[in-house]
Amino acid sequence: MASAPTxxxxxxxxNGRTAPRDQAAAPIIVTEGLRKTHxxxxxxxxxxxxxxxGAIGLLGANGAGKTSLIRLLLxxxxxxxxxxxxxxxxxxxxxxxxxxxVGYMPESDCLPPGSTAADFVAHMGEISGLPTRAARQRxxxxxxxxxxxxxxxRLIKGFSTGMxxxxxxxxxxxxxxxxxxxxEPTNGMDPQGRDEMLDLxxxxxxxxxxxxxxxxxxxxxxxxxxxHVVILDRGRLIANxxxxxxxxxxxxDLLLRIDGDPAPFVETMRRQGLTVGMAERTSVWDExxxxxxxxxxxxxxxxxxxxxxxxxxxxxxxSRSLEDIYFSRITEANxxxxxxxxxxxxxxx
Amino acid sequence: xxxxxxxxPYPAGYPSNxxxxxxxxxxxxxxxxxxxxxxxxxxxxxxxxxxxxxxIWALTRFSINxxxxxxxxxxxKVIPILVYIGAAMTxxxxxxxxxxxxxxxxxxxxxxxxxxxxxxxxVATIAPEMLCGDRRENVLSLYFSRxxxxxxxxxxxxxxxxxxxxxxxxxPAFVLWLGRSLLADAPLDALGDNLDDLGRIAVAGTLIxxxxxxxxxxxxxxxxxxxxxxxxxxxxxxxxxxxxxxxLQVVPQRWENLVILMSPSNTISAFLTQxxxxxxxxxxxxxxxxxxxxxxxxxxxxxxxxxxxxxxxGVILSRYLPER
Numbered sequence: 056m057a058s059a060p061t062x063x064x065x066x067x068x069x070n071g072r073t074a075p076r077d078q079a080a081a082p083i084i085v086t087e088g089l090r091k092t093h094x095x096x097x098x099x100x101x102x103x104x105x106x107x108x109g110a111i112g113l114l115g116a117n118g119a120g121k122t123s124l125i126r127l128l129l130x131x132x133x134x135x136x137x138x139x140x141x142x143x144x145x146x147x148x149x150x151x152x153x154x155x156x157v158g159y160m161p162e163s164d165c166l167p168p169g170s171t172a173a174d175f176v177a178h179m180g181e182i183s184g185l186p187t188r189a190a191r192q193r194x195x196x197x198x199x200x201x202x203x204x205x206x207x208x209r210l211i212k213g214f215s216t217g218m219x220x221x222x223x224x225x226x227x228x229x230x231x232x233x234x235x236x237x238x239e240p241t242n243g244m245d246p247q248g249r250d251e252m253l254d255l256x257x258x259x260x261x262x263x264x265x266x267x268x269x270x271x272x273x274x275x276x277x278x279x280x281x282x283h284v285v286i287l288d289r290g291r292l293i294a295n296x297x298x299x300x301x302x303x304x305x306x307x308d309l310l311l312r313i314d315g316d317p318a319p320f321v322e323t324m325r326r327q328g329l330t331v332g333m334a335e336r337t338s339v340w341d342e343x344x345x346x347x348x349x350x351x352x353x354x355x356x357x358x359x360x361x362x363x364x365x366x367x368x369x370x371x372x373x374s375r376s377l378e379d380i381y382f383s384r385i386t387e388a389n390x391x392x393x394x395x396x397x398x399x400x401x402x403x404x
Numbered sequence: 405x406x407x408x409x410x411x412x413p414y415p416a417g418y419p420s421n422x423x424x425x426x427x428x429x430x431x432x433x434x435x436x437x438x439x440x441x442x443x444x445x446x447x448x449x450x451x452x453x454x455x456x457x458x459x460i461w462a463l464t465r466f467s468i469n470x471x472x473x474x475x476x477x478x479x480x481k482v483i484p485i486l487v488y489i490g491a492a493m494t495x496x497x498x499x500x501x502x503x504x505x506x507x508x509x510x511x512x513x514x515x516x517x518x519x520x521x522x523x524x525x526x527v528a529t530i531a532p533e534m535l536c537g538d539r540r541e542n543v544l545s546l547y548f549s550r551x552x553x554x555x556x557x558x559x560x561x562x563x564x565x566x567x568x569x570x571x572x573x574x575x576p577a578f579v580l581w582l583g584r585s586l587l588a589d590a591p592l593d594a595l596g597d598n599l600d601d602l603g604r605i606a607v608a609g610t611l612i613x614x615x616x617x618x619x620x621x622x623x624x625x626x627x628x629x630x631x632x633x634x635x636x637x638x639x640x641x642x643x644x645x646x647x648x649x650x651x652l653q654v655v656p657q658r659w660e661n662l663v664i665l666m667s668p669s670n671t672i673s674a675f676l677t678q679x680x681x682x683x684x685x686x687x688x689x690x691x692x693x694x695x696x697x698x699x700x701x702x703x704x705x706x707x708x709x710x711x712x713x714x715x716x717x718g719v720i721l722s723r724y725l726p727e728r
Contacts, residue, residue, distance in 0.1 A: 129549050132726050151456070151551045159549035165542040169476060181462035182550045184453035193449060200446050226546065231449035263446050 081143065083108045083234055083266050084128060088137035091123050091290075098123035100290040101137060106268070110260035112277030112298075113270040114381065115287035121270040122162065124287070125236045128268075129159055142233060155184060158227035158235040162242055162270075164219065168212030172203055172222045175211065176229050183230035190229070197225040201255060217248035224252070228259060235259065237269040241276055253280050274381060286381055293384040309345045309372060310334060311356065315365030317341040323359040340368060347372070459552045460560040467564035471533040487526045487572055494519050495576035499583030508584070512601065513676035515580060516608055519572070520669055523616060524641060526572050527565065531620030532633035534561045535720075540628035544724070554724045558621075558717055565617035566610075574609025581605055604679050607706075612672060615709045618716030619668065625723040645669060661700055665708060675705035 084106040091099040099120045113121045126132045128141050130150030139146040141153045167175060173194050180190030198207040201221040206214070211222060220240060227235050240256060241249040257280050260267045271277050277284055278298060286293040313320065317333065321343060324331045330346035345352060360367045473480025498510040510518070538544050547557055581602055588594035623640065624633040648667030655663055664670040679702050700708075 130726075131545070131548055151553065154549060155453075155551040157549075159546070161542070161545045161549075163542050163545070165546050167470075167537060167541050167543055169470070169537075171475070174475070178462065178466045179546060179550065181466075182459050182547065182552060184455070184459060184551060185449065186452060186454065186458075187462075189449065189451055193447075196446065228446070259446075264448075 080108050082106055083142055084111075084268070085140040086124075086137065087139075089124070089127060089134055089139050090136040091120070091127060091132070092135045098290050099127070099134075102287075102290070102292055103137075104285060104292050104295050106285060106295070107283060107297075108266045109282040110257070110280055111266070111268045112281035112284040113268055113287065114272070114274065114277050114284055115270075115293075116272055118289070119272075119287040120290040121272075121287060122238055123290075125159070125238055125268070125270060129154065129157065129236065156233045158230065158232040160223045160227040160235065160237045160240055162238040166211045166219055166222055169210060171208050171210055172198055172214070172218075172225070173207040176207075176222065176226045179226040180229040185230055193229050193231075194225070197229050198222075200228075201225045202251070216243045217245065217252070220244060220248070220252055221255075224255060224259075228263075228265065232265060234266045234268065237267055239271055240269060241271070241273065249276075256280050286384060288385050288388060291388060293381075293388055309347045309352065309356070309370055311343045311345060311370050312340050312368040313343060313360075313365045314340055314368060315363070317343060317365070319363040320359055320365045323363055324355055327355045327359070329355055456552060456556055459550065460556050460563070463547070463552070463557065463560040464564045464567070467534050467561055468568055470537070471530040471564065471568060483529045484526070487522050487529075490522045491519060491572045491576040492579075494522070495579040495583070499580060499587065502584060503587050510580075511680065511682075512577060512580070512605060512608070513673075513680040515577060516573075516612065516676050517669075517673055519576060520612070520672055523569060523573050523612060524668075527569055527616045527620040528634050528637040528641075530568055531565055531617065531637065532624045532630035534565055535621060535624040536628050536630045536633055548726075554726070555717075555721060557724060558720045561621060562614070562617055562713075562717065562720075565621055566613040569613035569617050570609055573612045574606060577605045577609055578602070601680075608676060608679055611675070611706065611709045614713045615672075616668065618713045618720075622716045622719045625720045641668065664699075671705065671708070674699045675702065675709065678702035678705060 082105040084104070086102050086104050089099055089102040090097070102120075102124065113124065115121050123132070127134050128139055128146050130146050130153060133147065142156055144153050146153055170178075173191070176198060177187075177190040177194035180193055181187060185193065195204075195207065198204060198221075201224050203218060203221050203225065206218065211219065214222065220242075224237070224240065227237070237256065241252050244252060253276060256267060256269060259265050260280075260282075267281075269277065269280060281298060283295075283297045285295045317336075321331050321333070324345065329352060330348075332344045334342035334344045336342075345356060356367070356370070469475070472484055494515065498515070501509050538547065548554065552560075581598060585591060585594040585598050620637055623637050624630075627633050627636075645667050648663055648670055651663045651666070652660060652670075661674075664674050678699055699705075
């Protein structure tokens with residue numbers, strides 16, 4: 056009779072890893088003056104940053120330096136100057152030890168079309184140090200986790216873009232890494248596939264105790280998936296802080312969708328001291344924005360709805376804070392650049 | 405279910421839940437353990453892990469399977485199968501003839517010279533399978549994000565190529581040796597007496613496998629397209645052969661040894677001539693060519709072949725250096 060595998064209890068320590076939600080834990084990534092140039096193109100301009108464990112968003116426009124940073128941290132390319140530590144190890148000197156403990160999901164298509172998903176994921180597990188039998192077992196398990204249980208014996212060349220992304224994610228976690236780099240994981244996926252992929256990533260980070268660094272140029276993906284964000288623009292650090300911190304700093308809004316006359320409802324809430332504005336009026340419903348300063352707001356909304364007899368159809372956070380901070384920080388950085396450039400020209404004028 | 409709609413209770417002593425059909429548990433009769441719950445959820449791995457040697461071996465095995473078309477359509481297996489048939493015939497036919505005549509019809513050096521073309525075709529086919537797909541399909545970024553170095557990658561590919569090539573360089577020669585020994589009047593004595601030959605066969609087979617393997621991989625490392633790699637390998641081989649053979653006709657004798665090294669087949673012929681005592685080879689792979697000057701000693705050819713393998717590794721490695 057086959058013996059049952061040992062199942063780690065939910066409360067078991069995570070294989071020596073630091074709980075990702077513990078923001079006070081030692082940083083997983085530390086860079087000092089990290090610089091990368093490709094000929095005359097500067098990808099990273101002396102980046103100095105400390106990144107805590109957890110779900111980390113690496114945000115920036117195309118060409119901001121996200122992929123260059125990930126490749127440097129993996130030891131796939133050599134820095135032009137500066138240094139980077141990953142999980143307390145020098146990314147260049149201890150590259151092998153770093154790569155034993157991390158997983159990588161590249162942005163580009165990188166799967167051999169002539170292999171089955173099960174064979175390839177198991178192979179990548181073996182390359183990462185797993186014995187053959189364990190690699191095959193874990194490949195089956197992670198492919199089940201990413202939703203490819205039935206398709207795992209099909210050739211990859213018959214897979215859709217979303218399925219290939221799932222295989223890439225599976226190979227990144229098959230060897231039980233402590234940290235996974237995900238480079239644009241939702242690239243090329245349809246909205247439903249994108250949502251499912253983000254759910255998977257959230258689960259990996261929050262349930263499995265694996266820190267993730269997810270690079271994306273899509274604000275919403277980062278905001279909904281990550282605890283912490285590092286924003287890059289043209290190789291410079293624009294912001295490095297927790298998303299909750301940003302939200303606390305900048306506040307947020309609640310978007311209410313109601314049926315009924317909105318005027319008395321809005322007036323009632325304003326009399327209670329809330330900051331309220333109309334967002335959108337349609338023939339079917341009205342949308343109202345309410346400033347969400349503290350949770351007492353929910354009681355006021357409930358009471359006002361009862362008092363004025365409107366039907367509250369939905370209520371959700373509409374936090375534009377990451378987008379706000381992204382654009383405001385980039386604007387500030389650009390203004391600083393222009394000012395520096397102007398000051399530099401002064402003596403010659 | 406009973407007709408009254410109530411579940412029928414299990415007999416006393418039997419489990420109250422139905423057994424899982426696929427866990428090996430008997431349907432009834434084991435009151436202690438009737439089923440198991442397997443958590444298909446993600447588990448953290450706390451078992452043993454192998455080091456870089458294990459990773460290299462894993463990549464070698466994967467590369468061998470891929471090059472041999474394992475788990476691929478039959479078309480991917482055609483050329484290896486034809487080469488194996490050719491190699492088997494080259495070994496079996498002489499043994500068959502010798503069993504009747506009692507005479508050695510094909511000395512080992514001649515055997516290697518004849519089979520050299522098959523080995524060349526085999527390497528030209530498998531070397532691009534080893535490298536081109538990884539480059540073309542962008543798998544390199546995944547490999548190099550794993551705990552292996554670029555040298556590990558190159559060595560595992562060379563090892564895979566050489567191991568496969570050994571199956572058409574050493575194995576048929578071994579079959580010839582074994583058959584010849586077993587056909588002797590006293591087979592057990594013959595096996596012992598012919599161990600020297602076996603050692604020479606092993607050296608020849610191994611050096612040919614690594615030398616041609618490194619050459620094939622060197623060419624394949626420059627392109628992601630298999631067809632181009634195969635074509636360049638074959639054309640390059642023919643050009644070198646033609647050039648070397650032409651030069652051999654015109655250069656003074658004192659340059660002959662160096663010109664021989666230009667051509668893989670002449671190099672191997674000269675090496676085999678020196679390796680096997682009493683060899684009658686005079687450029688058997690190229691019947692028109694007769695080595696007229698005294699050749700380098702066998703150690704010289706071994707050093708040259710090993711040197712070429714090292715140069716090949718260096719060139720291949722330069723194609724996989726990290727970006728600066």
